Amino acid sequence: MNEKDSHNLLERREFFTCVTGLAAVSILTALPTISPAQQSEPPTATLTVKQVIDTVIKEIPGAPFAKTVDQLRSGSMDQPVSGIVTTMFPTIEVIEKTARAGANLIIAHETPFYNNEDQTDWLKQDDVYRYKIDLLAKYKIAIWRFHDYWHAHKPDGIVMGNLSKLGWVELYDADNPRLITLPKPMRIQSIVSLVKEKLNIPSVRVVGHKEQLCSSIYLAFGYMDSKQQIKAIQEYKPDLILSGETREWETVERVRDGLLMGQKTSLMVLSHAVSEEAGMEYAAKWLQPKLAGVKITHIASGNPFQFL
Numbered sequence: 538m539n540e541k542d543s544h545n546l547l548e549r550r551e552f553f554t555c556v557t558g559l560a561a562v563s564i565l566t567a568l569p570t571i572s573p574a575q576q577s578e579p580p581t582a583t584l585t586v587k588q589v590i591d592t593v594i595k596e597i598p599g600a601p602f603a604k605t606v607d608q609l610r611s612g613s614m615d616q617p618v619s620g621i622v623t624t625m626f627p628t629i630e631v632i633e634k635t636a637r638a639g640a641n642l643i644i645a646h647e648t649p650f651y652n653n654e655d656q657t658d659w660l661k662q663d664d665v666y667r668y669k670i671d672l673l674a675k676y677k678i679a680i681w682r683f684h685d686y687w688h689a690h691k692p693d694g695i696v697m698g699n700l701s702k703l704g705w706v707e708l709y710d711a712d713n714p715r716l717i718t719l720p721k722p723m724r725i726q727s728i729v730s731l732v733k734e735k736l737n738i739p740s741v742r743v744v745g746h747k748e749q750l751c752s753s754i755y756l757a758f759g760y761m762d763s764k765q766q767i768k769a770i771q772e773y774k775p776d777l778i779l780s781g782e783t784r785e786w787e788t789v790e791r792v793r794d795g796l797l798m799g800q801k802t803s804l805m806v807l808s809h810a811v812s813e814e815a816g817m818e819y820a821a822k823w824l825q826p827k828l829a830g831v832k833i834t835h836i837a838s839g840n841p842f843q844f845l
Contacts, residue, residue: 584831586642586679587614589621592827597686605685606648610655611670612679618642621831623821625814626838627680629669634836636676643680644824646687646695646817647810655682687820694823695758695816702735702815715756716773722750725777725803732779737837738811740844744792745803751776758812763787770795770802778804781812811840 584592586609594600620640624631627645635643648655650666660666673680687694693714700706700717708717723731726747732738755775757766759782766778766788783789783806792804814837821835 583617584828585615585617586612586681589618589642589828589831590614590681593683593824594686596827597689598691599689600686602685602689606653606655607682607685608655610649610680610682611673612642612677616641616677616679618831621821621824621828621833623683623817623824623833623835624838625810625817628838629672631836631838632669632672632676632678635678638834638836640832640834641676641678643678644683644817644820645680646682646684646813648682649680683817683820687816693816694820695813696756698816698819699736699756699758699812701819703731704735715769716775717754717756719752719754722752725749725751725805728754728777729805732805732807736807736811736815738807739840741808742806743803744789745777745796745805749776749801749803751803753777754779757781757783758807758816759809763791767791774800775802778802779812780804780806782806782809808840808842810838814838 590609618641620638621642621644622631622635622638622640623644625645626647627643627649631643631645635641649669650657650660657666692709692711696714697706697709700709705717705719708719710716710718724747725743725745728751729741729743729747732741753773753775755766755769755773755778757769757778757780761780761783763783766780766783769775770778770791778788778792780788783804788804789806792802795802818835818837821833825833
């Protein structure tokens with residue numbers, strides 16, 4: 538390895554020094570592709586990544602948490618922020634669009650490195666991982682996870698983003714934040730149409746009957762452990778569960794057997810990424826007034842699946 542290569546490697550290692558003991562976030566603004574939050578005045582001061590994170594964490598009950606996945610996953614806490622992007626998954630496409638938008642801080646709900654704890658030792662020889670970290674180093678982009686803190690916000694930022702899109706904000710119950718009751722029963726087919734239109738989801742999967750009338754809906758966006766979902770079925774007996782994803786041999790089969798024995802709970806699976814994207818769009822709107830001098834943009838990571 539020559540002197541130039543050694544210098545570049547050292548720079549990359551320094552750039553990707555992960556920082557622990559971080560803080561919280563609350564979130565942002567968006568449009569279908571790239572959508573800057575409105576600003577009434579031009580930037581007046583340059584904030585660092587740490588200052589942005591500190592601003593977020595002040596808004597989260599009980600923060601900072603002793604243990605959280607919400608850590609800095611690339612970049613430096615001290616680097617000045619030229620602009621912020623919120624997203625669901627910090628994909629290679631999102632990174633490229635962030636650079637084109639002139640931003641250098643991505644606030645992402647989910648992992649950039651394909652596992653919840655963002656462990657990377659097992660990925661050191663993976664071509665895609667290496668390409669991704671080189672890309673982040675090239676553009677000097679910092680990534681901060683905003684998962685645990687956003688869910689811990691009162692109200693849950695992901696839930697509120699979805700309820701806002703669906704026109705159900707007034708149905709939110711702070712005493713039972715995962716359960717909503719519709720003022721007028723809707724057929725599952727009508728809920729399917731609403732979800733697909735408002736959340737920009739091309740296809741959903743349903744365990745149940747399209748003509749079933751639903752009044753009570755249990756919200757399980759993203760991923761929720763099947764034991765928690767099944768416990769909710771038993772406790773609340775909702776007409777429908779709106780789920781991001783679930784293992785097919787767990788909640789899916791529990792719902793199917795329940796329906797076969799005459800119970801009423803059905804299941805609608807939206808897919809993980811698209812079931813929480815609205816919450817990160819909402820994060821941009823939530824955060825912009827707190828950082829009035831910083832341009833905040835939501836870039837949707839989109840649906841990874843094609844439906845053939």
